[in-house]
Amino acid sequence: MGDITLDTEVRFVKGVGPRRAEQLSALGVETVEDLLTYYPRRFGLRRQAQPMGTLRGDEQTATVAGEVVHTGYKPFGRRPYFECTLRDETGWVGVKWFHGGYLRSQIREGMTIAVSGKVGVYREAIQFVNPEFQTIWAPESTDLDKDELMPVYPAGGQLSSGRIALIIKKVLPRAKHLIPEILPGDLLADRALMPRADAVAAMHRPEDRDQWGQARRRMAYEECLLMQLGIALVRMREVSRPAHPLAGSEEIDRRIRARFPFELTAAQDRAVSDISADLSRERPMNRLLQGDVGSGKTVVALYAALLAVANRKQVAIMAPTEILAVQHYRNIRQYLAGSRVRIELLVGGQSRQQRQETRHRLAEGEIDIVVGTHALVEGDVRFSELALVVVDEQHKFGVRQRSGIRGKGHAPHYLVMTATPIPRTLAMTVFGDLDVSVIDELPPGRGKTETRVARRNEIPGVLEFVRSQLSADRQAYFIYPLVNPSANTDMTAARDAYEELAGGELKDFGVALLHGQMPADEKDRVMSEFRDGRVRVLVASVVVEVGVDVPSAGVMVVMHAERFGLAQLHQLRGRIGRGGDDAVCILVAGGSTDMAGKRLEVLEKTSDGFEIAEQDLRLRGPGELFGTRQHGLPELKVADLIEDFDLLRLARRDSFAIVKSDPGLNAPHHQRLRTEMLKAYAGKLDLLTGG
Numbered sequence: 001m002g003d004i005t006l007d008t009e010v011r012f013v014k015g016v017g018p019r020r021a022e023q024l025s026a027l028g029v030e031t032v033e034d035l036l037t038y039y040p041r042r043f044g045l046r047r048q049a050q051p052m053g054t055l056r057g058d059e060q061t062a063t064v065a066g067e068v069v070h071t072g073y074k075p076f077g078r079r080p081y082f083e084c085t086l087r088d089e090t091g092w093v094g095v096k097w098f099h100g101g102y103l104r105s106q107i108r109e110g111m112t113i114a115v116s117g118k119v120g121v122y123r124e125a126i127q128f129v130n131p132e133f134q135t136i137w138a139p140e141s142t143d144l145d146k147d148e149l150m151p152v153y154p155a156g157g158q159l160s161s162g163r164i165a166l167i168i169k170k171v172l173p174r175a176k177h178l179i180p181e182i183l184p185g186d187l188l189a190d191r192a193l194m195p196r197a198d199a200v201a202a203m204h205r206p207e208d209r210d211q212w213g214q215a216r217r218r219m220a221y222e223e224c225l226l227m228q229l230g231i232a233l234v235r236m237r238e239v240s241r242p243a244h245p246l247a248g249s250e251e252i253d254r255r256i257r258a259r260f261p262f263e264l265t266a267a268q269d270r271a272v273s274d275i276s277a278d279l280s281r282e283r284p285m286n287r288l289l290q291g292d293v294g295s296g297k298t299v300v301a302l303y304a305a306l307l308a309v310a311n312r313k314q315v316a317i318m319a320p321t322e323i324l325a326v327q328h329y330r331n332i333r334q335y336l337a338g339s340r341v342r343i344e345l346l347v348g349g350q351s352r353q354q355r356q357e358t359r360h361r362l363a364e365g366e367i368d369i370v371v372g373t374h375a376l377v378e379g380d381v382r383f384s385e386l387a388l389v390v391v392d393e394q395h396k397f398g399v400r401q402r403s404g405i406r407g408k409g410h411a412p413h414y415l416v417m418t419a420t421p422i423p424r425t426l427a428m429t430v431f432g433d434l435d436v437s438v439i440d441e442l443p444p445g446r447g448k449t450e451t452r453v454a455r456r457n458e459i460p461g462v463l464e465f466v467r468s469q470l471s472a473d474r475q476a477y478f479i480y481p482l483v484n485p486s487a488n489t490d491m492t493a494a495r496d497a498y499e500e501l502a503g504g505e506l507k508d509f510g511v512a513l514l515h516g517q518m519p520a521d522e523k524d525r526v527m528s529e530f531r532d533g534r535v536r537v538l539v540a541s542v543v544v545e546v547g548v549d550v551p552s553a554g555v556m557v558v559m560h561a562e563r564f565g566l567a568q569l570h571q572l573r574g575r576i577g578r579g580g581d582d583a584v585c586i587l588v589a590g591g592s593t594d595m596a597g598k599r600l601e602v603l604e605k606t607s608d609g610f611e612i613a614e615q616d617l618r619l620r621g622p623g624e625l626f627g628t629r630q631h632g633l634p635e636l637k638v639a640d641l642i643e644d645f646d647l648l649r650l651a652r653r654d655s656f657a658i659v660k661s662d663p664g665l666n667a668p669h670h671q672r673l674r675t676e677m678l679k680a681y682a683g684k685l686d687l688l689t690g691g
């Protein structure tokens with residue numbers, strides 16, 4: 001067996017044959033380096049082994065090690081079990097694993113194993129039940145005479161955590177010296193970080209919890225630093241592309257504001273001045289405008305658009321669905337009624353000829369503001385002078401689609417609106433290059449929305465309540481996670497619910513079904529009937545479809561609410577209470593566990609979107625928070641965006657300082673850092689920064 005390197009495939013590692021290599025590959029582990037960075041999920045404490053003769057059956061935790069002198073399997077009975085007997089020089093013990101059939105291939109007579117767990121008595125003999133166990137291949141080299149932290153690895157398929165532990169334990173002494181330091185020495189010293197090779201080793205086999213904490217801190221810092229370096233580099237690149245400065249003036253400001261039949265809220269004013277300042281610069285704006293549904297983001301975006309138009313430039317406004325694009329278009333047209341601003345809609349649902357005409361006029365500079373879906377960025381849409389792109393990510397913050405449109409202009413200013421309350425901490429650091437404005441105040445005259453969590457058995461009462469509300473001339477949404485019934489779940493689907501409600505409980509009120517699979521014109525028809533009150537109850541499936549502003553809708557019932565993320569539910573309930581009246585949102589938890597309902601109670605207590613988002617992030621991770629689409633967030637192995645926030649901030653500061661001093665990371669002491677960064681983020685940098 002020759003020497004190994006970090007790139008050596010695992011199948012060439014001693015103790016790993018082709019079969020195990022395949023099993024490892026299923027876990028994403030191909031090379032020695034992958035193996036070294038396949039970190040334990042947690043640690044179990046294995047107590048120092050004690051002589052069997054000294055055990056008492058007192059239900060205390062103990063560890064023993066000895067030879068397997070007998071094994072047996074009892075597959076029948078209520079609880080099948082696997083058992084064995086262990087012996088050392090001082091005595092013997094029985095060990096039993098209920099449902100332990102899988103152990104037959106792992107524990108055989110003649111082997112030495114250590115078991116660790118509670119000691120009891122069964123038929124007057126000392127016995128362990130369901131203990132942790134470890135195979136001792138070389139008793140003399142295994143440290144059984146002191147307490148030891150045992151790594152527990154994410155296992156999969158045929159590969160147990162114990163087996164992985166063993167493989168890694170064997171490879172560590174041979175590979176540790178191969179692990180290069182990638183951080184410059186002064187940083188290592190200034191931040192008091194453990195050297196990399198030591199840290200990787202201690203991630204697997206720490207002396208104690210404290211050492212593991214140090215190792216973890218080092219690796220988490222490194223991860224954050226690499227991510228932030230990527231962001232810093234892209235930012236440097238972007239800043240070097242000039243944009244059209246869009247100047248404002250008191251006169252322009254006055255004329256724009258005159259378009260709105262209300263005063264902007266203080267929060268809107270703050271966002272407007274952030275944006276105006278950005279637009280006046282020669283460097284492209286890159287700003288995230290966050291605010292709950294109905295907080296008045298569109299109005300702020302329109303302000304920005306009109307500023308661009310006043311500078312004789314073009315603006316593209318993109319919405320995630322046609323319904324929303326049309327709605328934006330209509331709203332904006334109303335604000336602009338009687339002005340000379342030329343605004344057009346461009347969506348797939350239009351006739352080919354109509355679209356062609358719009359495209360032509362766009363290219364000729366005969367349109368000032370175009371509103372559309374992502375169709376705007378696809379194909380051959382050309383602008384004569386695109387200076388501002390506004391993206392409405394109303395429902396989900398998807399980083400991906402953005403890349404396309406930015407290529408269209410010279411270097412357009414860029415504004416993304418989102419109702420996903422991205423925790424401030426996350427926005428600041430992960431989306432490090434996006435500036436953020438938050439609208440944290442609703443326009444005046446809105447009602448309050450009260451949220452209640454109901455259990456499934458309370459549904460009759462809920463329906464009774466909804467009926468009373470409908471009788472009082474209000475409108476209601478019923479939201480379901482599914483459109484069609486599915487064989488895989490017993491969840492009620494919107495389609496079934498619609499038939500039931502329309503034909504039964506709510507038949508006097510005009511019920512309609514709305515879902516994403518309906519043809520566009522039918523959706524439009526249903527929406528307009530709901531808007532003008534002919535339809536009083538809307539049974540809807542997909543979130544996006546209810547992205548519609550109907551002020552008289554005062555009740556929302558979300559069924560199987562546990563299926564949704566908290567942030568998503570928060571956005572959903574933003575649909576009601578848009579008129580002056582108070583509204584009620586009822587979340588029906590259909591889950592089998594009470595946990596499902598418990599989680600939802602956060603929404604009863606707070607209406608602070610950021611707090612809710614942070615809860616979501618904690619409970620379900622960023623993938624959930626940002627929707628099922630590619631969220632573009634980097635995958636972090638060690639760092640935790642919430643728990644390690646301070647570390648992240650530190651890494652952010654350090655990385656920006658590094659890039660400032662060495663923009664290309666060309667200095668010799670930055671070489672390894674550069675290589676690692678590219679390895680981690682090559683091809684992903686645009687995503688990371690919304691490029």
Ligand code: ADP
Pocket residue numbers: 262263264265268291292293294295296297298299300443444549
């Ligand atoms: P968002 O895009 O954040 O969902 P909109 O900009 O669409 O919010 O505004 C929601 C509603 O509130 C619209 O009907 C809009 O006319 C109204 N609105 C916006 N800003 C104000 C304000 N400052 N005062 C009163 N009403 C406002």
Ligand code: MG
Pocket residue numbers: 294297298394
């Ligand atoms: Mg809106």
